[in-house]
Structures are given as structure tokens and as C-alpha cells.
Amino acid sequence: MSLRSASSPHGRGAPDTSAVMGLVIVATTPGLAMLVLQFGWGPLLNVALAAAAAVAAEAALLVLRRRPLALHLGDRSALLTGVLLGLSLPPFLPWWMTMVGAGFAIVLGKQLYGGLGQNPFNPAMVGYVVLLVSFPVAMTSWAAPRGLAPDGAASLLESARAVLAPGSVALDGWTGATPLDSFKYRGALTAEEWREATGLGGLLGGRGWEWVNLAFLAGGVWMIRRGLFGWHAPGAMLATLAVLALLFQDGGSSEGLGSPLFHLCSGATMFGAFFIVTDPVSGATSPRGRIVFGIGVGVLLFVIRAWGTYPDAVAFAVLLMNLAVPTIDRYTRPRVYGHGSPRRGGAPS
């Protein structure tokens, strides 16, 4: 009788890495659908292109590094990085920029550090920032939301032509300032006057964008309910952003920096909170550390939005906080059982 020899525990009870990554990808679908609904087919093309490029780059690097291809591609982490990058890119971005961004994300952002689990920075955000600083114009021309574009929404064919044959179509008719941008450079208008003048205010925070943010919020809440991550990092980030916005709202005057609702429902806030800040690899480890990490991202996000020159700041905020993670981890270690004062003091009645 040949019996198996193994070390305890003799079973497992959690989704494996590839399932976790798969669930995160599934959770992006409401947000992606809403992006398509509001901004045309561009985001879907971006996601497809970025995902394909990321997986191709991962495969190439795995071959170069002589790692087993099936095992590592099977973890779906490169696919997820590509999807996340694609979701953060403006529609109509030329195809090769998307692919360059995805390549940078995987090669420089991840594989050169040693592959999955070793990268200090969020790969998708590395790719995004590389594109943003290299191609600032293309990266800041967002599609106007549904109903605001002068020429109406771009059809699938038009979107594909804009992406795959850059320059063959004029984009001016489809693009427009994002609410964050427009609000920031609104001049002497009060918040209310800005809303009336531009029509970009929407119901909650920004026309079109508010729905996208709510869709990403829905995906995020679903992931928390599935136990993929805790509320700590996204909760801390959103709360910090809201508190800071409240402090600097200035009653919606011409000096105000935007209401909490505006900040929560504009730009990449919810996408960042639930899909970027929650990246385990480049984030803090312990729940307490994740709260600190989230607060840091929230502060930087607001500071850069309010006083910086970039239109949105999730990528920079996250990358800067990635730098701080080793320090955060060091100072937020949980107290180990049996060391120091007990966590439940006193005897039960």
C-alpha cells in the first residue's frame, strides 16, 4: 500500500490566484459597460488591445526568463493588468500607445522586478503614467459623455478607425473636457454657475462619469462581499477624499475645490478605490496598514486634483503611496498574541 506523504494542512479552502484575478476581471464589467454606454466603443477597444498586449508581453518575458508559461499565464494577473490599464485610457487613444503602455506595465512594471508578487508599483498605473508623461495630449483628450458630444456618439466603426488608424478621422467632434478639468479651470464661476454653464455637472458629480463611478462602486462592493479584499483601503481612501473635499468645498463658491460628491463621482475615483488601491502586491499588508495606505492615496489624490496640473491623480497618488508601503508595513504590524497587553482585557461575566 503506497500512501501519500504530505505536510499539514491537508486541504485548502479559498479561491486560488487565478480565480481571484478572474473575479476581479468579472467585477470590472459593470464599469466597462457603463464606459461604453457613456463614451462609445473606445474603452472596449482599449481593454481588448491592452489585455492582448499585456498577455503577449508577459508570455514573451516568461519565455525569456525561462519560466513555465502555462503556470504563470494561468494566474491571469497579466490579463487583469491589461484590463485595468485599458479601462483607464481615454477612448480613441491610438492603438500603438495602448500597446506601449501595456508593454511598459508588464515588462518594466512587473517582470523586471521578478514577476507576480515582486513588483513594488502597481503595473497598470506604471503603464498609465508612462503614457501620460509621454503623450500628454492624446492622454488628456477624453470623449465627451453621451449627449454632450457635438457629433453625437461615435459608432463602433468610427471608434475602430480612430483607434486603429490614428489621424484618419478628426476627433474634435467627439471629444470634450472632463468634468474635473472643466471645473478646475472654470474661472470665477461658482459651482452652481459652472453646472449651468457647462452642463457637465450631472446629478451627482459629473455628467456620464457619475454613472461610470457608480458602476465601478457596484463592482467593488461585490468584490468585498465575495471576500476578495477588505473595506480598509478603499474605505479609507474614499473617506479621506470626502473629508478633504468637505473641508475645501467653500460652500460651492468660485474659490471652492468641489463638493465631496463631485470628487467621489468624478474621474477615476471609484475605479481607483476598488481596482487600483486594492492591488495586494503593491499595497500594504495588514488591515491597519491598508487604512494608512488608503488615507495616503486619498490625501494625495485630493492635493493633486486641487492644486496640481494633472487632470486626475489616481495613478500618481497610488504610485507615490506604493513607495511608502515598506515603511507603512513596518509600523503597522499587528500585536502578536501573547506579547504586550491582551486584546480583550478582563474576564467575561
Add this chain to the structure above:
Amino acid sequence: MEFAGPVRPLPGGITPPEEKALSSGSPIRPGPLPAALVLPLVQHLGAPAEPCVAPGDRVLGGQVLARPDGPVSAAVHAPTSGRVVAVEPRPVPHPSGLTAPCVVLEVDGDDRFLDPSPLAGWRDAPPEVLLEAIAAAGVAGLGGAGFPTAVKAAAGGARRVDTLVLDAAECEPYITADDRLLRERAGEVLAGAAVLARLLRPERILIGIEDNKPEAIEALRAAADDVDPGAPLTCVVVPTRYPSGGERQLVELLTGREVPAGGLPADVGVLCQNVATAAAVHRAVARGEPLVSRITTVTGRAVARPGNVEVRLGTAFADLLADAGLDASALDRLLMGGPMMGFTIEDPSVPVVKTTNCLLAATAAELPPAPPARPCIRCGFCAEVCPASLLPQQLYWHARSREFDAARELGLADCIECGACAWVCPSTIPLVQYYRFAKGELREAEREREKAEHARERFEARQARQAREAAERAERRRARRTGKRAPGGEADPESSATAASATGASATPSSATAAAAPEAPATDARERRAAAVEAAVARARARRERDRSAEAATLYGAAEDGELARLGAELADARRRREALRADGGDPNVGEPNLGDPNLGDPNVGDPDLLAALDAEIAELEAALARVRSRLGGGAQP
């Protein structure tokens, strides 16, 4: 009886599938009476018992086969009548498959027992008498490491224990032995608690039980009406959450007190006993029955009749499994203990011992082999479930990078190896194995340090001796010069002082006799030398004793996995890697970049060099194992 709870659950913990319904439904049944019983002389942490029978002796059930030898040791009794056929090393249940000295009993089938000698009037008996009765019955902890109960109770009695905790949590999946015991014999458990209460005089008794055992709780409630446990008794119902039944975890759940790192529950005024141990204490004291059987859960989907069996100690696993209708073709993994903390048994001829709470005969579908590990993604699931609030993933990084001191800094020693971290790891990294590896390395380093310290002591002692001898020679010369005119004159006080201080420099307590000798006036050099030799012999003997007990503690350590455990685990791991490498070209560790850890394979799949290296490593490990085993076998027959 009071009821309390539900209490706030532990930080961390997991809720694996319980699988208890497999075995909890049917009543406890008597085990088989096999043709032979094999009784290991040590079944716990501590020193082996000294056999007091010889091959050829006829014994009755309940007769002492071996007496405790040393402070932490427990007696072994015959579980039935028969003839002793051998006292020799046999394979025992241990992760490494080691052999240990055993008494082998040929069963005569008559099943005659000695008349039991109950301790009449135990309720008024002094603690020493109770302890003596418990020790004489060979009672040891039936829930975990099998620590001799009398020793634990005596140590608890020496401190101020205000709370006696009875552990009925039984949080491991599959195991239902305590559940069934409480359902059927709650009175015995409470009577045992009364004995322990008499010993410890606690202010209260707390029974911790998970809320998935309503029948057992009901049985306790009913039994509490009939049995006076001797102290206010509260049944605390705790949430079903692994590992609530860990001693430290249960103490925290029930009392809010944390056992300090490196300490014992007695440090915070608590003594914890398993309910089955309490029942055994009752039988030992009130009925005079030694511990010759225990309730073992025989379960898993490879047996046709899972359930709880009152099995005689020494019964081979194979006999017990056959009795439960084992389908040998379906059996893939045989565990002693539960799926979370149990260990695999490769040789089913090993006997049931006092700590065999469960035999889990699992099919491959039931406990599938672990998939290859992927890289850690720092998800932190492990930290969320760690009952000790450790950072398992940081420990893993350090263990893998061989930064053992850093791992110790992060509390490696506080890891109870419950396996919750590995259970939830999405990358299927064998985390607990890494911790055992790191603990083993740290222990090894500690041993090396002690050895170096020992060598230094020896060197200093030698220097001191040479200095003393030189002083003595000088003194003799002086005595020869001056002694002709003053025969029997006193020794030169100065040289005597030099010798004393020189001897004292060796600074070991055991050299006190040697140091005392020269202080006596009018002692001549020969006597002093004789005293020094005697002291040296005493020192050597003490050292040998110490080494031997340290070795025994290591070899038999159930809680501590010593050198053998480590070698065995490494060997198994190496074999597994070789299998994987040969079978499908997939190394289980391919997901892991090799960061200087020679125990981890490089992902050069099917690489003949790697295979050869693995072969060499396996051969080396096998040789090392054989060496350690033979050392043990040799030690058994002095």
C-alpha cells in the same frame, strides 16, 4: 450549571467544511481485539518509561508494563491479558516514521484484567494521593501532545490557578471523539473535573464547547444535575471556528487572558485539560482503571463504517481500519489527527497511542494533492486568519530567504502551526512547511550555539585545571623545601586561594564540589585531585543526562518537530519534487523564484542535472534519517 456565550469569536480563524457528520451519528463502539498489541514506551513529549516486564512474561489487563522514568514520563499498562513477546524498537506514529522502543504483547484472547483498585473516598484525599493515582494510571493529555496529566496538574497546583478550563471545542474537521464522549459520558467528564478541581482548588470551571455540538451541550446540562464538579461550573458556547480549540485560543476566548509568549496558561492562572483527559482522570481515581484505551474517531471516505471506537492502545492502525471496513484501493492519504494539523502515516502497522484522537482515511478526491505553488501576491488573507495575529506572509518571505532571525523577530515562535494561513493561501504555498523549516533551522542554530558554549566551558575548565596543577606543583616544591622541618604543616594559604579561584573560574555550578575541596585546610594535593576527578565525572554524567533528555525530547516531541521530523519532512518534500519533476515536468516550486534557498527547486523542468541533484539530496536525507533512527534504536537497548 451556568451557561455563557456566545462569546466574541477569535481574531482570525477559518471555517473549513466540518465533515463531522460522517462519524458523529453512531454511538461509540468497542474496538477490535487484535492478535498483538504494540505499546510504545513514550507516547508524548518527555522521557520514555522504563519497562518492568521481560519477553516471556504473562501479564493481565491493567498490569503495569513500564514505569515512568524521569520527571516528564508516563506509565504504560497492558490493555488486555497476554504474553510479552518482545521489548524492541518498532515503528510508531510520527511524521517521520521513526521507530521507538515498544513492548509487544501477544494477546491471549481471554481479556482478563487485574482487579481495579479504586481510590475510596477520593473526595477527601490529599492532593498528593490523587496525583499519585493519576500518575499510576498513566493518564496523559488525550487531546493534543499527550503531556502526562499528573505532571501538568502538579505544576498547575504549584502556581495560583483560579480557572480550570475543560476543552471540548474539538474544532478540527472530521473529529468527533470528544463530541461523542460528552453525548454518552458527560457524567464521567464532570466527575473528572471534580477530581481536578479537588487538586487545583480553582475558583471556577469553564467548559469551552463549539456551538456545533448541541447534543453534547445538552448532555452536559443533564449531567451537571447529578455530578458536583466541586467548583462553580460554566459552559461557554463558542462560535464554531477553527482553531478555537487550541489551548491558547480557548483560554483567550473563555477568560480574555492571553498566555504570555513562551509561557504556560498557568502563568495567567489557567489550567486547560481536554474533556477526554478529564474522563480518564475520573476512571483512574474513582474506578482505579489505568489508561489502556481511548476513543478514536475513525473516519474518512475510504472506510465503510466511520465512527468512534473505544480502541485499546497498541492496536495497529491497520487492524482498526480493517474493523471499520477500509477500502484499501480507495485510500490515498492516511492521517493521524485531523486534516488541519494531523500528519500522514505511511506505515499502517503503527499502533494507536494515547494521542491518537483520529484516524482519517481519505480518498484522493477527499483530500486532493496540493496544486503547484504560485508566487505570493501579498493578498494578506493569511494575516486575516492567523489566530496569533502574525504576518504569515512576512514570515514566509523571511523563511524563504533564510533570514531566520528576522522571522524570529516577527514572532515565528508564536506560530502554533494551525495551518489556517495555508488553508486560505490563493497561491497554495505550503506556508506551515516553511515555518517548520525555519523553526528547525533556528533550533539547529541554537544547538550549535550551545555546543560552542559547551566547548568554551570545557576549554576554560582545562585552563583552570592546568593553572591549579601548576600551583600545586609549586606548592609541593615549597613543601619539600620547608616541610622537612615542619611535617604536616598547613598548606600555603596563598596557593590554596589561587587554586580555589582558578577552579572557580570555570564558573559552572557543577564544579562547586571541586571548588570546595581546596578550601578545606590541611587537604593534601592527592585528595584535591581525587575530588576534582570526581567532580569532573559528575559533570560529565550530568552532561550526558542532559544530552540524553534533550535528545529524547527532540525525538519524541509531538509539539516540537525535532530533527527527525525535519528530516522526514524534507525527505518527503524532496521526493514529492522529484515525482513532480518526473511525472509531468512541473516542479511544485516552479512558481517560486529561487532566492538562494537550496530546498527550493529551480524551474528548469525535467532538467537531468536537477534530477540528479534531487536524487543526491534524497539519498543524503535518507542516510541522515537512518543514522538518527539507528541512534535511537541503539539507545533503546543499553
